[in-house]
Amino acid sequence: ARGYDFTRIQEKWLAIWDELKPFSTLGVDDERPRKYVLDMFPYPSGDLHMGHAEVYALGDVLARYWRQRGYNVLHPIGWDSFGLPAENAAIKRGANPRDWTYANIEQQKASMRKYAASFDWDRVLHTSDPAYYKWNQWIFLRMFEKGLAYRKDSWVNWDPVDQTVLANEQVLADGTSERSGAVVVKKKLTQWYFKITDYADRLLDDLDQLEGKWPHKVLQMQRNWIGRSMGADVDFEIEGRDEKVPVFTTRPDTLYGATFMVVAPDSDLAAELVEGAAPEVQQAFADYLTQVQKSSEIERQDAARPKTGVFLGRYAVNPLNGERLPVWAADYVLADYGHGAIMAVPAHDQRDLEFARAFDLPVRLVVDPTANAEELAEVHPQSTGVALVGDGRLVNSGPLDGLPKEQAIARAIEILEERGTGRAAKNFRLRDWLISRQRYWGTPIPIVHGENGELIPVPDEQLPVTLPPTEGLDLQPKGSSPLGGATDWVNTTNPVDGSPAKRDPDTMDTFVDSSWYFLRFLSPNDPDQPFDPAEVAKWAPVDQYVGGVEHAILHLLYARFITKVLFDLGLVPFEEPFKELLNQGMVILDGAKMSKSKGNIVFFSEEVDKHGVDAVRVTMAFAGPPEDDIDWAEVSPTGSSKFLARAWRVANDVASEPGTAPAGGDTGLRRATHHLLADFPGLIESFKFNVAVARIMELVNATRKTIDSGAGAADPAVREAAEVIAISLSLFAPYTAEEMWEMLGHAPSVAFAGLPDAEPSLLVEETVTAVFQVDGKVRGKAEVSPDIAPGALEALAREASGVVRAIGDREIANVIVRAPRVVNIATKR
Ligand code: ANZ
Numbered sequence: 108a109r110g111y112d113f114t115r116i117q118e119k120w121l122a123i124w125d126e127l128k129p130f131s132t133l134g135v136d137d138e139r140p141r142k143y144v145l146d147m148f149p150y151p152s153g154d155l156h157m158g159h160a161e162v163y164a165l166g167d168v169l170a171r172y173w174r175q176r177g178y179n180v181l182h183p184i185g186w187d188s189f190g191l192p193a194e195n196a197a198i199k200r201g202a203n204p205r206d207w208t209y210a211n212i213e214q215q216k217a218s219m220r221k222y223a224a225s226f227d228w229d230r231v232l233h234t235s236d237p238a239y240y241k242w243n244q245w246i247f248l249r250m251f252e253k254g255l256a257y258r259k260d261s262w263v264n265w266d267p268v269d270q271t272v273l274a275n276e277q278v279l280a281d282g283t284s285e286r287s288g289a290v291v292v293k294k295k296l297t298q299w300y301f302k303i304t305d306y307a308d309r310l311l312d313d314l315d316q317l318e319g320k321w322p323h324k325v326l327q328m329q330r331n332w333i334g335r336s337m338g339a340d341v342d343f344e345i346e347g348r349d350e351k352v353p354v355f356t357t358r359p360d361t362l363y364g365a366t367f368m369v370v371a372p373d374s375d376l377a378a379e380l381v382e383g384a385a386p387e388v389q390q391a392f393a394d395y396l397t398q399v400q401k402s403s404e405i406e407r408q409d410a411a412r413p414k415t416g417v418f419l420g421r422y423a424v425n426p427l428n429g430e431r432l433p434v435w436a437a438d439y440v441l442a443d444y445g446h447g448a449i450m451a452v453p454a455h456d457q458r459d460l461e462f463a464r465a466f467d468l469p470v471r472l473v474v475d476p477t478a479n480a481e482e483l484a485e486v487h488p489q490s491t492g493v494a495l496v497g498d499g500r501l502v503n504s505g506p507l508d509g510l511p512k513e514q515a516i517a518r519a520i521e522i523l524e525e526r527g528t529g530r531a532a533k534n535f536r537l538r539d540w541l542i543s544r545q546r547y548w549g550t551p552i553p554i555v556h557g558e559n560g561e562l563i564p565v566p567d568e569q570l571p572v573t574l575p576p577t578e579g580l581d582l583q584p585k586g587s588s589p590l591g592g593a594t595d596w597v598n599t600t601n602p603v604d605g606s607p608a609k610r611d612p613d614t615m616d617t618f619v620d621s622s623w624y625f626l627r628f629l630s631p632n633d634p635d636q637p638f639d640p641a642e643v644a645k646w647a648p649v650d651q652y653v654g655g656v657e658h659a660i661l662h663l664l665y666a667r668f669i670t671k672v673l674f675d676l677g678l679v680p681f682e683e684p685f686k687e688l689l690n691q692g693m694v695i696l697d698g699a700k701m702s703k704s705k706g707n708i709v710f711f712s713e714e715v716d717k718h719g720v721d722a723v724r725v726t727m728a729f730a731g732p733p734e735d736d737i738d739w740a741e742v743s744p745t746g747s748s749k750f751l752a753r754a755w756r757v758a759n760d761v762a763s764e765p766g767t768a769p770a771g772g773d774t775g776l777r778r779a780t781h782h783l784l785a786d787f788p789g790l791i792e793s794f795k796f797n798v799a800v801a802r803i804m805e806l807v808n809a810t811r812k813t814i815d816s817g818a819g820a821a822d823p824a825v826r827e828a829a830e831v832i833a834i835s836l837s838l839f840a841p842y843t844a845e846e847m848w849e850m851l852g853h854a855p856s857v858a859f860a861g862l863p864d865a866e867p868s869l870l871v872e873e874t875v876t877a878v879f880q881v882d883g884k885v886r887g888k889a890e891v892s893p894d895i896a897p898g899a900l901e902a903l904a905r906e907a908s909g910v911v912r913a914i915g916d917r918e919i920a921n922v923i924v925r926a927p928r929v930v931n932i933a934t935k936r
Contacts, residue, residue: 110752111751111752111755111756111843113719113721113722113843114719116842116845116846117221117719117720120223120841120842120846121220121221121223123845123855124223124856127855127856128228129856129858129859130180130182130225130227130228130858131227131228131229131230132181132182132227133227133229133230137179139177139178139179140177140178141178141180141646142179142181142650143180143181143625143649143650144166144169144170144173144181144651144653145182145183145625145651145652146162146166146182146184146224146653146654147162147654147655147658147662148186148621148624149187149215150187150188150190151186151187151208151209151211151212152192152211153214154211154214154215154218154710154712155215155218155219155222155711156701156710156711157694157709157710157711157714157739158655158693158694159215159711160694160711160715160724160727161691161692161693161694161727161737162653162655162691163222163224164222164224164723164724164839165689165691165727165728165796166182167223167224167838167841168791168838168839169651169689169791170182170225171225171838171841171858172791172792174225174859175834175858175859175860175861176861177861181227181628181646182226183227183230183231183232183631184219184224184226184227184228184230184231185231185232185233185234185627185628185631186212186231186232186235187234187620188208188209188212188233188234188235189235189240189548189550190548190617191269191271191546191548193205193207193208194547194548194582195269197548197577198582198583204547204548204577204582205235205577208235208548209233212233216231218711218712218715222715222723222724223720223721223724225841230631231631232624232631234617234621234624235548237571237573238571239620239624240550240571240620243550243615243619243620244552244553244571244572245567245570246619246637246669246672246673247552247553247615247619248553248564248570249672249676250301250672251554251564252564253672253675253676254302255301255302255672256301256302257299257300258562259297259298260297261295261298262293262295262373262443263293263295263296263541264277264278264291264293264404264541265292265294265296266284266286266287266289267290267291268284268287268288269286269287270545270584270585270586271544271545271584272294272541272543272544273285273291273541274540274541274542274616274618274661275404275541276332276660276661277661278403278404278405280405281405282403282405282406290403292400293403298542298543298613299542299543299552299611299613299615300539300540300541300542301539301542301619301668302539303538303539303540303664303665304535304537304538306668306671306672307333307535307537308335309671309682310329310664310667310671311329311333311335313682313683314326316683317683317688320687321685321687321688322656322689322690322734324656324659325656325663325690328659328660329659329663332536332537332664333535333536333537334535334536334537335533335534335536336355336357336533336534336536337357337531337533338358338359338531338532338533338534339356339359339520339523339529339530339531340353340354340446340529340530340532341354341356341359341426341450341523341528341529342426343423343424343425343426343432343450344423344424345380345422345424345434346421346422346424346431348379348380348421352370352376352423352446352448353446353448354445354446354448354449354450355444355445355449355532355534356449356450358452358516359519359520359529360473360474360504360510360516360518360519361454361455361473361474362425362426362428362450362504362519363425363427363471363473363503363507364452364454364455364471364472364474364504365425365430365432365450365452366432366451366452366463366469366470366471367433367435367463368423368432368433368448368449369416369437369448369451369459369462370419370434370435370440370447370448370449371436371438371447371448372392372395372396372399372416372417372436372437373396373400373438373442376448377392377396377436380419380421380434380436381419381420384419384420385420388419391417392417392436395415395417396436402438404441407439407441408439408441410458413461413465414437414439414458414462414465415437415438415465416438416462417435417437418433418435418466419436421433421434422434425450426523426529427505427519427522427523428505432450433468435451435466439462443538451463452473453468453469453470453471453488454471454472454473454474454489454494455472455473455488455494455495455496457493459494460493460494464492472487472488472489472502472503473503473507474495474498474501474502474512475502476495476499498511498513499511501515506518506522507519540616540618540665540668541616542616542618542619543613543614543616544615545584545586545588545589546584546589546614547577547582547588547590548574548614549614549615549616550615550619551572551573551590551610551611551614551615552615553565553570553571553611554611555601555602555608555609556608556610557601557603557606557608558601558607563603563608566602569602572610575593575595579593580593587612588612589612590612590613591612596610597610618661618665619669621662621665621666622666622668622669623669623670625648625649625666626638626673629642629643629646630642640678643679644680647679647681647684648670648681648683648684648685648686649684649685650687651686651687651688651689652685652686652687652688653688654688654689654691655691655693656692656734659690663685663688667683667684670682670683689733689794690733691733691734693737694709694737694739695737695738696708696709696739696740697738709739714744717744718744718745718747718748719748719751719842720842721747721748721751721839721840721841721843722745722747722748722751722840724839724840724841725747725751725840726742726744728796728797728799728800728839729747729796729797730797732794732795732797733794733796750804751840751843753808753811754807754832754833754836754840754843754847755843755846755847756811757810757814757820757825757828757832757847758829758832758846758848758851759850760814760820760825761820761825761826761850762850762852763820764819764820772822772823772824772825772827773813773818773824774824774869775809775813776813776824776827776828777827777828778870779805779806779809780806780828780869781865781866781869782870783803783805783806783831783835784831784863785870786802787799787802788862790802791838796839799835803835803836803839806828806831807832809828810825810829810832813828830860831863832847833848833860834848834861834862835862837857837860841857845857845858848860873892873893874890874891874892874893875890875891875892875893876888876889876890876891876928877889877895877903877926877927877929877930878928878929878930879903879904879909879929879930879932880929880930880931880932881914881932881933882913882933882934884913886913887904887907887908887909889903889904889907891903891927893927896926897924900924900926900927900930901924901930903930904930904932905932914932914934917934917935917936918935919932919933919934919935
């Protein structure tokens with residue numbers, strides 16, 4: 108007989124699937140329940156890598172599972188194909204970003220097909236196609252009309268290598284660029300923003316609905332990122348200035364403990380306040396500002412950094428007690444959080460305390476956490492250097508004296524509101540989403556600039572604004588968009604009055620592209636609208652989203668935001684895009700992330716050629732819980748391959764042994780088969796793919812035992828087991844499963860065979876009655892499994908209450924165990 112030959116099977120089924128298109132849902136209008144299973148779409152950076160191999164194996168398990176459960180499953184794929192790598196590759200190799208991108212897409216597509224990812228190949232989209240990005244522009248225009256897309260001047264994160272701005276989300280915790288790895292600096296530019304801060308409350312509050320459906324860790328990361336703080340705005344008068352300065356504080360109870368004010372050196376306020384100051388002060392401030400602009404926001408928020416700053420020569424007035432507070436500029440205060448200015452309370456805020464100690468400013472305690480004066484002396488921040496941030500009673504605070512912290516906060520807000528010098532306020536860490544990029548390979552912003560600087564939206568009928576050809580363009584990063592150099596493209600006419608106008612030369616952040624792509628899959632070829640409402644009503648939102656935890660903040664937050672915007676525009680009937688989320692871990696090697704620079708890359712194509720597609724997929728699923736990283740050095744695709752060959756041989760034996768069946772068949776095997784059927788749905792739906800694979804392996808072994816034990820492959824229990832193996836295995840090893848299904852005499856495709864229900868009568872556990880004796884007398888009984896281990900049976904006997912009573916305080920001389928029927932305990936007499 109032929110052996111298991113994965114190459115032959117792969118070639119055979121690939122051709123059959125190409126013909127049958129078993130997974131196309133386009134135009135399918137049936138009444139089955141629906142599931143939208145979506146894997147995060149890839150960036151076409153080259154061929155697929157092992158990370159892709161993982162996500163597309165695991166996402167496919169779920170898509171194939173719901174098909175087996177009788178659902179009409181939408182499982183689409185496309186490419187997130189705009190972005191810097193294409194442009195950088197183009198600059199490096201003189202290629203066209205378009206050619207580079209689409210060649211990589213073709214390669215990845217071929218690999219995905221071979222990998223048997225059950226995608227609907229009739230719905231493919233590429234975000235770099237004008238037919239797609241037209242709708243980015245359309246959504247942008249709707250947001251522009253609502254004031255949700257706007258331009259402002261501000262200090263932006265600047266990547267000095269890629270020469271482009273970055274969203275806050277693209278600056279890593281160490282202050283470097285997620286893109287180039289360069290240390291991010293600040294630069295003042297006029298940029299386009301999306302007003303995500305208008306949605307901060309909703310983005311935060313709606314996370315509660317996702318509890319239990321998204322990984323808790325992801326929800327927590329989103330919560331922290333949005334970062335809502337409740338407190339008060341307090342208005343401070345500045346001597347010699349008409350306008351009051353508001354500060355945001357979470358601790359209005361500590362107002363009497365404020366001993367100075369600090370403004371962000373890079374704020375407009377700081378610049379205004381030094382105007383007219385003594386020349387030395389102006390000089391000191393200018394020098395300080397230059398120094399500050401060299402550090403990143405992350406560095407500035409680093410609590411361990413020594414405090415620096417300059418006195419601005421001005422005084423603020425405490426609105427509650429009229430005290431004069433010197434005004435300083437220091438970089439631990441950020442220009443774009445709250446109001447860019449703070450009241451400093453060194454006794455109760457660590458940063459303020461360190462600053463006060465560095466510059467010899469007073470420390471006044473107003474919240475007393477202790478019971479008596481003696482204790483207080485020991486914990487006073489002035490001597491310990493540790494601010495008292497906890498609970499306590501208010502002291503030295505006029506009308507607040509004696510109140511506990513929380514009550515004092517509420518009372519302080521009341522007083523401020525009564526006097527009209529402050530009010531309850533909240534603040535978010537979340538900033539508006541900077542979406543303009545000074546690069547070529549992205550969606551052009553559909554705005555023209557009139558002669559007088561007016562911003563004129565490109566009319567819908569003129570969309571898409573397509574990218575000009577790269578010929579003659581200098582793509583080299585230089586701080587302004589390369590599109591600015593496309594003179595014929597930039598120079599246009601004002602759509603309102605025909606006067607000369609210029610196109611906006613910036614392109615959109617590619618996170619805009621991926622913030623709504625899951626909707627475009629529903630009607631990917633619709634020329635008239637971004638998505639068809641009838642299809643949205645059928646399929647959306649996404650039932651199951653699958654992808655890497657690296658997208659826990661950026662992509663998911665943006666997609667949630669744009670979904671809410673579309674909801675408010677009346678375009679979709681839901682506010683959350685992804686009902687359930689599965690985050691898979693990374694594929695690593697010897698405990699380390701794979702990278703070109705480390706030279707520790709495992710190549711997708713090599714693994715697939717060596718072990719076969721199914722073995723790689725089974726290895727991914729079997730490696731452990733999907734959220735954990737997979738160390739490729741610790742898994743065994745060879746073992747997976749051997750398992751698949753064993754499964755295949757079971758079907759092959761059934762096919763080659765037509766003999767007559769003994770009635771009834773092997774009940775033990777039937778029980779094993781039906782236990783798998785009973786447990787399988789729960790295992791898959793709770794993402795315990797590794798356990799599911801282990802259970803299939805057990806069933807294969809049990810089936811082999813029955814075949815070899817005389818009953819042979821003609822036993823109907825063997826055929827039944829072989830069919831259940833093929834169906835359950837089809838989630839993990841589609842080629843082997845199809846081949847088995849065919850050998851068992853069925854027409855393709857096993858993907859739609861359906862998961863049979865378990866027969867309840869076969870699930871009832873058989874038990875025997877065990878008898879426990881003490882010195883020859885029966886003292887207890889228990890119902891136990893026929894294959895209970897002797898140790899377990901003895902333990903049961905020793906715990907039985909009758910046995911315990913009969914032994915009393917006598918010593919045990921001897922125990923005889925005859926599992927599963929008898930335990931005999933003899934005592935010393
Ligand atoms: C006085 C005070 C007293 C404060 C005290 C804290 C403790 P979160 O929780 O992160 O919102 N703050 C306000 N604006 C700031 C800015 N632009 N840059 C740096 N720090 C700023 O923090 C709010 C607290 O951070 C505010 O409350 C303010 O200091 C400071 F015992 O005001 B607090």
